Amino acid sequence: MPKKYVDLETLKYILYDIHKIENLLFRERFQEHDMESLDLFINSVKEFSDRELYPYLKEMDETPAYHKDGTVIVHKQVKKVMEKSGEMGIIAACFDYEDGGLQIPISVFQAALYIMDAANNHLPGYPSLTLGSAELIVEFGSDALKETYVPNMLAGTWSGTMCLTEPQAGSSLSDIVTKATPTNEGFYKITGQKIFISGGDHQFSENFVHLVLARIEGAPKGTKGISLFVVPKHRPKEDGTLEYNDVMTVADFQKMGQRGYCTTHLGFGDNDDCRGWLVGEEHKGLAQMFLMMNGARIAVGRGAAAIAMAAYRTSLQYANERPQGRKLTADGKKNPTEKQSLIIEHPDVRRMLLLQKSIAEGSLSLILLASKYHDILTTATSKEEKEKYNLLLEMIIPIVKTYPTEAGIVSVNNGLQVLGGYGFCTDFSLQQYYRDIRIMALYEGTTGIQSQDLLGRKVPMQNGKGLELLVAEITNTILAASKDDELKKYADVLGGKLKLSQKVLSHLMPFAMKGNYERYLADANLFMEYMSIVVLGWLWLEMSVDAKKELNNADKKYSETFYESKIHTMKFYFKYEIPKTNALAESLMNTEVVTIKKDKEYIL
Numbered sequence: 001m002p003k004k005y006v007d008l009e010t011l012k013y014i015l016y017d018i019h020k021i022e023n024l025l026f027r028e029r030f031q032e033h034d035m036e037s038l039d040l041f042i043n044s045v046k047e048f049s050d051r052e053l054y055p056y057l058k059e060m061d062e063t064p065a066y067h068k069d070g071t072v073i074v075h076k077q078v079k080k081v082m083e084k085s086g087e088m089g090i091i092a093a094c095f096d097y098e099d100g101g102l103q104i105p106i107s108v109f110q111a112a113l114y115i116m117d118a119a120n121n122h123l124p125g126y127p128s129l130t131l132g133s134a135e136l137i138v139e140f141g142s143d144a145l146k147e148t149y150v151p152n153m154l155a156g157t158w159s160g161t162m163c164l165t166e167p168q169a170g171s172s173l174s175d176i177v178t179k180a181t182p183t184n185e186g187f188y189k190i191t192g193q194k195i196f197i198s199g200g201d202h203q204f205s206e207n208f209v210h211l212v213l214a215r216i217e218g219a220p221k222g223t224k225g226i227s228l229f230v231v232p233k234h235r236p237k238e239d240g241t242l243e244y245n246d247v248m249t250v251a252d253f254q255k256m257g258q259r260g261y262c263t264t265h266l267g268f269g270d271n272d273d274c275r276g277w278l279v280g281e282e283h284k285g286l287a288q289m290f291l292m293m294n295g296a297r298i299a300v301g302r303g304a305a306a307i308a309m310a311a312y313r314t315s316l317q318y319a320n321e322r323p324q325g326r327k328l329t330a331d332g333k334k335n336p337t338e339k340q341s342l343i344i345e346h347p348d349v350r351r352m353l354l355l356q357k358s359i360a361e362g363s364l365s366l367i368l369l370a371s372k373y374h375d376i377l378t379t380a381t382s383k384e385e386k387e388k389y390n391l392l393l394e395m396i397i398p399i400v401k402t403y404p405t406e407a408g409i410v411s412v413n414n415g416l417q418v419l420g421g422y423g424f425c426t427d428f429s430l431q432q433y434y435r436d437i438r439i440m441a442l443y444e445g446t447t448g449i450q451s452q453d454l455l456g457r458k459v460p461m462q463n464g465k466g467l468e469l470l471v472a473e474i475t476n477t478i479l480a481a482s483k484d485d486e487l488k489k490y491a492d493v494l495g496g497k498l499k500l501s502q503k504v505l506s507h508l509m510p511f512a513m514k515g516n517y518e519r520y521l522a523d524a525n526l527f528m529e530y531m532s533i534v535v536l537g538w539l540w541l542e543m544s545v546d547a548k549k550e551l552n553n554a555d556k557k558y559s560e561t562f563y564e565s566k567i568h569t570m571k572f573y574f575k576y577e578i579p580k581t582n583a584l585a586e587s588l589m590n591t592e593v594v595t596i597k598k599d600k601e602y603i604l
Contacts, residue, residue, distance in 0.1 A: 004317070005054055005310045006118040007361075008046060009558060012039075014365050015111050017557070018546055019372050024105050027379040038108045044088065045112040049119035052080055057120040060260030061432050065202070067252040072201045072262045078126055079204035085127035086156025091134070099138055099146070100154050106295075106378075107371035110302055114364065117306030121436050122260030126159065128299055129199045132292055133160025133211045137230065140280035140288050148236055149209050159205040162296075163194040163212040163231075163266065164289065178268065180214040180229060180276060190214055190231050190276040191269035193250070200264030201233070201249040207242060208233040212268070212276060213285050220283065228285030229276035231268060246274035257435030294393060296444050297401040298370050304404040304440035305363035308411040311433040312356040315415035318422075319344035319353060343418070352414040354572040358540065359411040361569065363404035365539040370400045388469060395466040396535065398454040402447050403532040405440035412437050451528035452521050459505065460512070471498060474538045480545050486567075487548060490541055490574050497534050497581050504530065507589045522595050523588055530584040537578050540570040 015021050021038070024030050056077045065074045085091050093109045095101020116124040134153040137145050152158040169175040178192025192214060201208060212231045219225030234242035250265040268274045280288055323340035343349045373393040380386035416423035416430040423430040441447050459467050474494070481491035504527065511520035547563035550556055556563070 004313050006115055006313065007309065009562065010361055011111060011114065011364065013558065015107065015368055018365060018543055019107065019368050021105060021107050021372065024375050029103055029379045030105055033104065041104065041108065042112050046115050048084060048088065049116050052077065052084065053116055053120035053123050058429065058432065060122045064254065064259030065252055065262035067249065071203055071249055072252045072264060074202040074204065074262050075260050077123060078202060081123045082126055082156040082204065086154065091127045091131045091156055092154040095138065095154065100151060105375045107368055107375050110298060110367060110371040114302050114306045114367065117303045118310045121303055121307050122258055125261050126199045127156065129162065130160040132296060133162060133209055136211050136279065136288065136292055145230055145277060145279065149230065153209060158207040158209055159199060160209045161197050161200050161211065163197050163210050165194060165196045167193060167195050176213060176215065176226065178212065178214040180216045180227060182216065187275040187277050188229060189269060189272065190229060190274040194266045197264045197266050199262060200266055202262055210247065213289060216282055223286045225283055226285040227282050228279040228288050230279055231274065231276040235275055246271050256438060258439055294374065294397050297397050298367060300440055300443045301400040301404040302367045304408040304437055305360065305367050307433050307437045308360040308363060308404065308408040311412040311415040311430060312360045314429055315356060315418040316353060318419050319349055349418055352418050354569060355414050355576065356411045358569050358573045358577065359407045362536040362539055363408065365543065366400055366403060366536065370396055391462065391466040392469050394461065395458050395470045398450040398458060398528065399532050399535055401444060402450045402528055403536060406447055408437050408440065448525060451524035454531065455524040455527045456521050474498060477538055477542045477545065481541050484548055487544055490570065493574060493578060494537050494541055497578065500581065500585050501530065501534065504585050504588045518596055519593065526584050526588050530581050533577055533581050537573060540573050544570040
């Protein structure tokens with residue numbers, strides 16, 4: 001495995017120079033931080049990841065989590081990472097000072113977690129889910145719930161989970177049947193089952209604080225009748241001790257990838273003694289959970305982007321070390337007496353490496369852009385600013401979740417191909433990255449769900465205002481690039497793709513206006529791919545505008561080759577990826593309908 005699993009220079013370049021995170025420090029929430037302290041936080045996480053995460057990546061895959069005697073047995077590093085995540089303030093990083101947090105910008109926090117994901121994607125989910133669960137309690141819970149649970153969660157001694165999915169419901173949360181029965185003692189009796197609960201149980205945590213979606217008896221059907229509850233595995237007593245709360249670990253799912261990150265099946269109330277405490281108001285559970293969903297979807301995209309980066313670094317190192325074949329001579333033949341060429345000299349290998357680089361680094365920029373929007377939104381001081389960045393964030397969230405996960409699979413697959421037969425062997429990490437990244441397109445809403453969200457909810461949002469704002473941001477970069485002779489032709493190409501997207505929407509919108517939503521959304525995944533390619537083209541053009549400017553500076557922060565590599569990768573992306581939008585547009589505007597079920601079944 002490579003010594004360099006992440007490109008720290010590129011990470012800091014995108015965070016500091018492209019997305020200009022320093023500008024956030026003028027906002028009241030972040031005024032006590034400076035660039036040196038934030039850089040120190042990132043560097044400390046990198047050192048921690050070098051020492052405690054990266055060396056255990058292969059070992060955790062080879063010794064997966066498993067169910068035994070009512071609990072789940074996980075790798076010993078889970079204990080170390082949870083403890084250190086508490087001690088280093090990783091879990092508490094983004095919380096308010098008054099809640100024991102550091103008030104670090106989410107963009108900086110996501111950059112740090114990206115490093116951890118790249119080092120070992122099996123481990124960061126444990127502290128991340130604890131953070132997300134604590135965030136829900138802080139945001140919506142009573143003072144008593146906060147005092148009882150949050151300090152131990154931020155310290156890493158108690159773990160947190162989110163329990164949504166049920167065996168019979170899958171992604172359809174309106175069909176959940178986990179029941180909450182009111183009592184006269186301030187709690188509810190909880191009965192039901194939840195599946196696919198990441199980090200749901202293991203031997204290294206004193207307690208598990210489950211955030212459970214359930215339906216109070218008599219509640220309305222559908223999503224409107226869902227409430228949110230704190231349901232601990234062990235309920236705290238007044239004397240500080242813990243007693244079992246009738247939460248049973250039924251099983252651990254054995255998975256294709258991320259085998260060191262346990263995924264559990266939980267049963268609640270088999271002995272009629274499972275107690276849950278309402279978080280916020282009755283019947284508001286799904287809305288409360290979904291207020292945190294943007295962060296969760298950024299986190300999934302971040303994990304995929306990080307795996308794609310780690311796989312790229314592995315492929316790049318291999319290509320620079322592996323001799324094979326010889327370059328063609330002028331007459332199209334090879335000279336067998338010449339020294340073998342390193343495979344990085346072969347054009348097809350270079351194409352695959354550039355594809356990996358364009359996807360990995362472009363995805364990183366996308367993650368940090370969304371995180372910056374999140375920071376601006378949560379610290380906005382005017383109604384106008386809040387509305388603008390809420391719409392921009394809502395607009396790109398489905399893409400942030402989808403592009404790094406779907407394109408990341410393609411990227412890692414190409415990396416495996418760079419290694420040839422060795423890529424398929426367990427001695428090398430590419431096959432593991434390939435298995436690990438596959439789940440990312442399923443987490444927090446599948447690609448189909450995200451695609452319907454983009455086209456069905458986000459594009460029509462406020463009569464298209466979100467899309468209008470996003471197009472305006474892209475247009476600003478196009479205008480900046482148009483001033484440079486070398487970049488102008490790429491700016492023109494991207495502008496043309498924006499116009500083509502409007503043509504596509506003009507074709508699709510009448511179906512929605514007539515109430516034919518099934519037809520409108522039938523090819524939502526194609527529209528998602530189209531818009532993802534356009535957005536990544538924008539981010540690469542933005543990077544190239546900055547790189548060209550820096551190349552003209554005498555006092556460069558990075559090497560000339562560093563900046564030139566960004567421009568070169570943009571050119572690759574525009575040659576090989578951007579043209580795919582033409583085929584997608586053709587399919588989207590094709591009048592033939594072949595995926596909507598008719599009276600007769602043709603899928604036999």
